[in-house]
Amino acid sequence: xxxxxxxxxxxxxxxxxxxxxxxxxxxxxxxxxxxxxxxxxxxxxxxxxxxxxxxxxxxxxxxxxxxxxxxxxxxxxxxxxxxxxxxxxxxxxxxxxxxxxxxxxxxxxx
Numbered sequence: 001x002x003x004x005x006x007x008x009x010x011x012x013x014x015x016x017x018x019x020x021x022x023x024x025x026x027x028x029x030x031x032x033x034x035x036x037x038x039x040x041x042x043x044x045x046x047x048x049x050x051x052x053x054x055x056x057x058x059x060x061x062x063x064x065x066x067x068x069x070x071x072x073x074x075x076x077x078x079x080x081x082x083x084x085x086x087x088x089x090x091x092x093x094x095x096x097x098x099x100x101x102x103x104x105x106x107x108x109x110x
Contacts, residue, residue: 026098027082033075037068041084041097049101051084051092056109064090065109 026043034040034050037057042048056062057069067088068074077084085091100107 028079028084028094031077031079031084033077043098047102050106052108
């Protein structure tokens with residue numbers, strides 16, 4: 001019995017634009033861990049401010065972010081692909097962060 005496959009061109013890339021930080025989105029370029037489950041961040045367009053995660057990491061609704069209550073893990077924040085990231089594939093949405101910091105200077109996560 002012979003099996004035969006027919007290769008079809010991959011058109012997904014032409015239908016779905018790649019995810020990334022483009023001209024309309026600002027990405028995080030620097031992050032510094034502060035005391036009290038806070039971060040200082042700077043975006044590629046110069047916007048900078050604070051992210052306060054203290055309430056979130058202690059909340060029963062923290063979900064995957066509950067792991068960040070361990071200060072050693074929280075302190076491992078770094079920037080990857082324009083987003084604040086932690087080991088274990090945790091990251092924060094840079095667009096929501098940017099909008100809130102640009103408007104208020106701080107993003108408080110609850």
